Amino acid sequence: TTTVSRQVKKLTIGLIPADGIGKEGARQVLEALPNIEDSPSFNFINLDAGFEYFQKNGTALPDVTLEIMKKECDGALFGAVSSPSHKVAGYSSPIVAMRKHLDLYANVRPVVSVASEKDISQKHVDILIIRENTECLYVKQERQIIDESTGLKVAWAERKISEYASRRCGKMAFEMALGRDKLRQSIPLEKRLWKGKPKVTIVHKSNVLSITDGLWRETVRGVKENDHKYDSVDMEEQLVDSMVYRLFREPHYFDVVVAPNMYGDIISDGAAALVGSLGVVPSANVGDNFVMGEPVHGSAPDIAGQNKANPIAAIRSAGLLLEHIGFHQQALCIYNAVDDVLRHGEILTPDLGGKATTQQVIDAVIKSLSK
Amino acid sequence: TTTVSRQVKKLTIGLIPADGIGKEGARQVLEALPNIEDSPSFNFINLDAGFEYFQKNGTALPDVTLEIMKKECDGALFGAVSSPSHKVAGYSSPIVAMRKHLDLYANVRPVVSVASEKDISQKHVDILIIRENTECLYVKQERQIIDESTGLKVAWAERKISEYASRRCGKMAFEMALGRDKLRQSIPLEKRLWKGKPKVTIVHKSNVLSITDGLWRETVRGVKENDHKYDSVDMEEQLVDSMVYRLFREPHYFDVVVAPNMYGDIISDGAAALVGSLGVVPSANVGDNFVMGEPVHGSAPDIAGQNKANPIAAIRSAGLLLEHIGFHQQALCIYNAVDDVLRHGEILTPDLGGKATTQQVIDAVIKSLSK
Numbered sequence A, B: 001t002t003t004v005s006r007q008v009k010k011l012t013i014g015l016i017p018a019d020g021i022g023k024e025g026a027r028q029v030l031e032a033l034p035n036i037e038d039s040p041s042f043n044f045i046n047l048d049a050g051f052e053y054f055q056k057n058g059t060a061l062p063d064v065t066l067e068i069m070k071k072e073c074d075g076a077l078f079g080a081v082s083s084p085s086h087k088v089a090g091y092s093s094p095i096v097a098m099r100k101h102l103d104l105y106a107n108v109r110p111v112v113s114v115a116s117e118k119d120i121s122q123k124h125v126d127i128l129i130i131r132e133n134t135e136c137l138y139v140k141q142e143r144q145i146i147d148e149s150t151g152l153k154v155a156w157a158e159r160k161i162s163e164y165a166s167r168r169c170g171k172m173a174f175e176m177a178l179g180r181d182k183l184r185q186s187i188p189l190e191k192r193l194w195k196g197k198p199k200v201t202i203v204h205k206s207n208v209l210s211i212t213d214g215l216w217r218e219t220v221r222g223v224k225e226n227d228h229k230y231d232s233v234d235m236e237e238q239l240v241d242s243m244v245y246r247l248f249r250e251p252h253y254f255d256v257v258v259a260p261n262m263y264g265d266i267i268s269d270g271a272a273a274l275v276g277s278l279g280v281v282p283s284a285n286v287g288d289n290f291v292m293g294e295p296v297h298g299s300a301p302d303i304a305g306q307n308k309a310n311p312i313a314a315i316r317s318a319g320l321l322l323e324h325i326g327f328h329q330q331a332l333c334i335y336n337a338v339d340d341v342l343r344h345g346e347i348l349t350p351d352l353g354g355k356a357t358t359q360q361v362i363d364a365v366i367k368s369l370s371k
């Protein structure tokens, strides 16, 4: 039967540590997953990419990495990539390239605070940011010319917004809003933090970019307006500047937030400041055929190799990966184990004000998993 | 003598209330300025612009408004502009157009917290954001095409970054960093909030936009590297996503921040959340020949006409206008009077948690001016 075949399912996961603080925690946690329901087992393949790899081999993303992901992997976990501080000829960000080549069109970034038992003053935040992941300024169509009258340089970049990409990203936002609402139904009303209808906030700057952001706005609105399935979801809009302002003043005002690529990049880092540290914010790059987990934080070269980096973003990203390939129960196990460690507030890395090492946090999560 | 002629100087200020919460406070405060040193007197000319004006007259910025500013005014004060929530054919933001037509190439946005005597817990913030004001996505070169294979819409916007605009904006940042440092010298070291060398933080996203933001970054860096005048100013960089994260975690880390137009728009609204309300954050649109004060907040249609809007952003913008046309002492008078009212924390509008009306705050500032 299907159940039996799922029970013995082995998932092949591509591991791309890339630069700096890597993927160790996520692997260990996946391997320690208790055998609930139809849990998969895992097979990991190490894959190359990144700035360090570029420096040795002249490319930041070897073809073989993409090929193996497409042919052999059920999903992937990416570490973080270093950005050279100066322009390096021939170098181009491998994460941006992978999103494009694997058509991972939505970047799903849940930003959730877990109030520690020690710090009940913290505002509760539970926002799901859906970032369009393939276009906007990330199409990287840039050119430089010399203004002949002055001899000075003038550079141009193209920003692309398509109906096609906006629609599927918008659809993802409304679907996830329904999904979150369904999960909430299992919590008694008085304990729910979000008591109203699910809500999607559309971010744009159509007061300046009336054509591109106008198309984004209209298309995302159209997703709801043309499908009764989403009748139960509220929809509202925020200009990107007001969005950032409001995010900091009233984070509990937001449920699902959907944004074009660059705004989404900025908003999600900003939201991370609300939950204590970038070190706890995961993401999943989601397409119709592939999912790649990726912590929102960077490669943090200053703390790499010191056993100090917070592994939680990477661990939660592994949870997101499972969630988006259909293993909801297993994902929930990971989220709960992480929340448990955060709630106790005893074993935390320095970014959260603690003194624990990376491995101690990983061990604590694994211990909590098996409770 | 020059002194005498300056003493009797009459400044002509264009007043453009535009939409929603307007310029009343700034005018009253300017008129109440005490006659210190070589104080000017004022002459106001009311000028039209805005969305309401567009709805009646088919244009958001009549030529005559620009002409009078250019020919008759020494500076201007802008109110705020409504953004229609949907696309309106023929409408285009008048503030963006004025910045371009008057070549107001830098938008100077000081974000300063004044700890109220009642709330000493507030983190101190004192950041000067210099936003490039003429290009980036604000060149508004957009087009929409139909993808013939799918029949779907695809829209494109151009983002322009020029060496010319980046350099003059960068120069403004380093000049203002020196200016702030000079002002600080008059404060005893132990009382200074910023004790180190002045610092300019350059915001960009050159890990993705290597050509456009690469040119921005290099050009702004070049301003310091090519001029010993700025040897005493530290320079550092932040990717725009990290910038927003860090802004919220360590606002005291920043002194002067210089950013391309769109990033600057987002960062300044974000920074406003750190100082209690958008209602206290002013700006000046500065060019070589003209200055226009403008509160950072929007037109707030929900509270317009109710005597509830915070007039402080507009009043401080009048101070900035004076500062940038050379009346430093008079500007300082305005800033101090406002700080005084905020520090007392008795007469505050609802956005700051108070119950005072717009006019009560204006009156309090005027009272404090004449102390």
Ligand SMILES: CC(C)[C@H](C(=O)O)[C@@H](O)C(=O)O
Pocket: A081, A083, A093, A095, A096, A265, A296, B207, B208, B241
């Ligand atoms: C490293 C960089 C190219 C990347 C991005 O801008 O998308 C990162 O900031 C992220 O958010 O994943």
Ligand SMILES: CC(C)[C@H](C(=O)O)[C@@H](O)C(=O)O
Pocket: A207, A208, A241, B081, B083, B093, B095, B096, B265, B296
């Ligand atoms: C109204 C809008 C066009 C404007 C801008 O984006 O510049 C506003 O947000 C501002 O910051 O002055």
